[in-house]
Amino acid sequence: MSSDAGAEAKASDTGLIERIVQRDEAALAALYDRYAGLLSSVLNRILRDTQAAEEILQDIFFQLWRTASRFDASRGSLAGWLMVIARNRAISRLRRHNPAAGEELGENTVALPLNIESDVSQRQLLDRVKGVLENLPPEQRAAIELAYFEGLTHSEIAERTGDPLGTVKTRLRNGVETLKRNLRLVMS
């Protein structure tokens, strides 16, 4: 890694965004290096189509380049917005409907519970969240993953799995409650 690349790696997301507003291509490249792997994992898991995943990945960072001036760090986290937008776009492509509202950078309202600007912090986060997910009862985890990775609602999950709607609702409700409680514990 060159010294310039080392400095980019240590710059904050907000600092890099400010430089993107000044049309600094190296800052965009640094943000791409920081988050492309994480987003690519989600996109590939949802779409199971490398080409489509890479198209969306490029679109998201190009949108960031064009609209960086609308980003307001006080309203939400850039990493959170990127992860939400990647999932929304992939689900929209998967289900062939138009992207949901709230996709503009200026509408970013995602409060991430921690900073994941470094490679190490991203790995630690992934390990902790994986641990929390693996500790969920399998049927709750399966229901959450169907909603998250396939964009299915309560009713659609019930239809897909053949389980009663009430059972699916209870599983998801208990699942997100446990997730919330345990994430709070591992993030503290």
Added chain:
Amino acid sequence: MNGHPIREEDFDLLALGALDADERRELEAHVASCAACAAKLAEARGRIALLAAAAPPAAPSAAVKQRLMQQVRAEARPARAAREKETSPSLFGKWWFAVLAPAGAVLAIATILLWNENRKLDRELADLHASVQQQEQQLHEAREVADLITSSDTVTVALSPQPGMPKGTAHVMYNMKMGMLMYEGVMTPPAAEKSYQLWIMPAQGKPISAGVFNPVSGQSDHWMMKMPQGIEPKAFTITLEPSGGMPQPTGPMVMMGSPS
């Protein structure tokens, strides 16, 4: 819904996209007019975003970054030209414009010729820059490979084909101190709608995905990745999975090997 949601987890279910259309519309309408609930929804979105961790790691190809940076440069050129045009003083309306017009026309033609030449050079420079970046990246990767291969702490594991499964040769090299893992192998291409997936089998806990791949006949696949922290591999396996891979192995084991 006139008041706040009765259950706090409704925000997480909304962020997850699990609510059916009527429930979703009702809650969204309330959140739009309630700052306290909007803040709770922002927190729920952050929590739900973390579920990305359940996806198997998948790095994009280097070509995506190259295409992105080319797209950015292509967009930047007309914008820069427009800004320059806006800031140049207008000549129209000046009495001496008529006198200087013929000379200006000649100058304009020369400028266009120079501008075209400049654009060509710009493009060549952008291509060279992209090529240098790619070479730097390749050099960095080559250094990592060299470090891994030459380190005395590196463990090499040969993976053997399982009975009745497609043939191939594959091995994994990993180094716990460097925290790096490298896969290299030549495998028979999988059937349509299928992918191979490499797994780290830890001494304790569930298998960890270490890459999904679709080999081309006769060509080798190789990649490097970071080892998950604190994981001591007991074995490595390759399974046949639905195209794109799975969070946990579901298909037949094609290759397997253990550290000696």
